[in-house]
Amino acid sequence: MTGIITDKKNAFTKYLSKSLRLSALTIATSLTVGQISCAPIVSNVGYVFDEETLNQVTVGSSSKEMVRSIMGSPSTIASVDGASYYYISSRIETNSYKKPEVTDRKIVAIYFDDNDIVSDIGGYGLEDGNIVAFVERVTTTRGKELSLLAQLFGNLGRFNSDNPNALPSN
Structure with missing residues (x-):
């Protein structure tokens, strides 16, 4: 009789041990997945800066062509006269459910004189930027303002005309 009780205790202990291990594995997996999903996804966008490459550009002697061959194509060029190259990195x-956030920005501006020789090199960061508020005004155009029904039914009767600007006949 004691052998049967001992066997039942051993079976129960094995079952309990198995279920505890399974529970611990489930909890550990859940915590790991939770930690991974909360980790931010980091993206580096734009020009990849190399201080050694930037040090090869010298004020007063490097030309535009030399800057392009050393640094590569700029991220953007000044739109007015093309006298500035901008290399931008962000x-x-x-995070999983938040909108993307720019955490760092580095801008190297290379300015040229009238002879296309480097006159100055400037460095800017995220703290130097300005938030630009866009104006959402709408400029109305002159002409007839059509109602919704006029827009929907305005082309009735114009289907067979050779002239696309013809008015519907009465």
């Missing part, structure tokens, strides 16, 4: 972090 670091963007995205």
Whole structure:
């Protein structure tokens, strides 16, 4: 009789041990997945800066062509006279449910004189930027303002005309 009780205790202990291990594994997996999903996704966008490459560009002696051959194509060029090259790099972090956030930005501006020789090199960061508020005004155009029904039924009767600007006949 004691052998049967001992066997039942051993079976129960094995079952309990197995279920505890399974529960511990489930909890550990859940915590690991939770930690991974909360980790930010980091994206580096734009020009990849190398201080050694930037040090090869010298004020007063490097030309535009030399800057392009050393640094590569700029991210953008000044739109007015093309006398400035801008190399832009941004670091963007995205958390699982939040919108992406720019955490770092580095801009190197290379200015040229009238002879296309480097006159100055400027460095800017995220703290130097300005937030630009866009104006959402709408400029109305002159002419007839058509109602919704006029827009929907305005083309009735114009289907067979050779002239696309013809008015519907009465």
